[in-house]
Structure formats: C-alpha cells, structure tokens
Amino acid sequence: MKLSRKLVLAKAKAPDLESVKKLNCWGCNLSDISIFTQIPNIEVLTLSVNSITSLASLTGCLNLCELYLRRNKISSLSALSHLRSLSRLKVLWLAENPCCGTDPNLYRLTVLRCLPHLQKLDNQVVTEEEVALALTQGEEVTTPTEPVQNQPSTNGHPDTETENDPLEYSMDETNKIRKQLGMKPIPRDKFPSLSSPSTRENRLLARKSHTLDAILLLLKDLEEDELLVVHAATQNRLQMFTLNSEMMKNSLQTQRTEDIED
Incomplete structure (x- = not known):
C-alpha cells in the first residue's frame, strides 16, 4: 500500500503536507512512503509494523528528530545511509527488521557508526563509550544503489488519487x-x-x-x-x-x- 496525501492529512489533521510535523502510521500495511519527499518539516514519525523496504524518501526530512521503524522489511543497514544528513535525528527504533541480523552487538555498533548523533537506539540510551567503540568496531555502511521513491511526476503534481484508496479503519x-x-x-x-x-x-x-x-x-x-x-x-x-x-x-x-x- 502506498501512503497517500489524503491519509497523511487525515491522520495528522493538517491542512497541507508542509504543516505536518508529527505522524503516526503504525500498522497501516505501508510499503511505499515516497510521499515524504513532499513532507519536509516532519519531526516525529512512526512507521512501525509495516512493509517498508527503503528509506530513500526520508533524505530531505532534515527536521526529523524521532523515527520509529520497528517490524518492517528493511533488509540491509545500507538503508541508513539515507539518514546521515538528518543531524537532528536523536531517536531511532529499528529492531525486528531483517537488517538487524543475528549479532545484536555488531548491529548496534554499525548503526551508531553510521549515525553517531543518535541519543537513543531501539529504546536504549546511547552512551559515549558505545559511540567511540562504534567508530572502530562497527562496520561501514555504504550507500545502496536504489532508485529514490516518491519523485513528483513530470508535471510537478503528485500522483492522482482515487476515491477507492484503502481506508485506515477497514x-x-x-x-x-x-x-x-x-x-x-x-x-x-x-x-x-x-x-x-x-x-x-x-x-x-x-x-x-x-x-x-x-x-x-x-x-x-x-x-x-x-x-x-x-x-x-x-x-x-x-x-x-x-x-x-x-x-x-x-x-x-x-x-x-x-x-x-x-
């Protein structure tokens, strides 16, 4: 399911996408979040329990402070490279994604090496010692070669929505x-x-x-x-x-x- 403009405005109770600062889309069966290229001022975003595989659409969300992505389908930590420019991001919940692997220590150090400005990861406070250790023992995260979702159409208008969009309260x-x-x-x-x-x-x-x-x-x-x-x-x-x-x-x-x- 693609996150639509209509659903965003309904959940955020906002007049337009630029006014949206907090959004909770927990358990909405989302796989396409390309709409976030049009939501630059988002600060707190909950996308847990969905089917999201890419974070490319969040690259321009420079005001993002808290991001909840637990239980999605992010297969590689390379997806975190799209969050490197988000200097205000302090809270990240990524647990229960395929990218977490089988070694929780290596996973945590790798995330912190990529995003050393985090203050809380998976509901656990990040310490200065962890960040220092991550710089030497965490694996380097490379930028994935994936197309960026949610690019506006050539005419500059978002995709046309139909009246048959899936409803959140089905x-x-x-x-x-x-x-x-x-x-x-x-x-x-x-x-x-x-x-x-x-x-x-x-x-x-x-x-x-x-x-x-x-x-x-x-x-x-x-x-x-x-x-x-x-x-x-x-x-x-x-x-x-x-x-x-x-x-x-x-x-x-x-x-x-x-x-x-x-």
Missing part, C-alpha cells in the same frame, strides 16, 4: 487486531462500511472501535514506566468525566429546585 484491519488480542471478530453486518454511504454516527463508532483495539494491542509492547504514563493519563481522563458528570447532576438539581420554587 473491517479486515480491525478484525485482524481483534484476533491478535484473542477477541471475537466483528460480523460484516455489524461493521459500518466507511467506503459506502453511512451516517456520521456509524463512522464515529467504527473509528472508536478500531482505536480501542489498537490501544489494547499497543499495551503489550509497553514497558512498566510507559504503562505508568498511560495509567496516569487514563486516571486524569476518568476524573474529567466524573467531574463533568457531577457538574451536570448539580445543574439538573438546581434547575429542579428553581422549578419547584416557581
């Missing part, structure tokens, strides 16, 4: 996540199709259902400290609902008292 995607969670799939007659005319309420229900499933799946990958952050945020959210509920209840009681007095 029934298949949702049921795939539910299966991994050990949950029952949603029957076809119970799932509101987003590709056909439907009510606004149905669209909202489908979005919420998919979001909940994705959150539950992501929880499996979080460490204790990260789970504590989620727990704190959830508590704050629940307290907000409780407060709003109490305010509404008090308001109704006040209204009833005024009606009785009248």
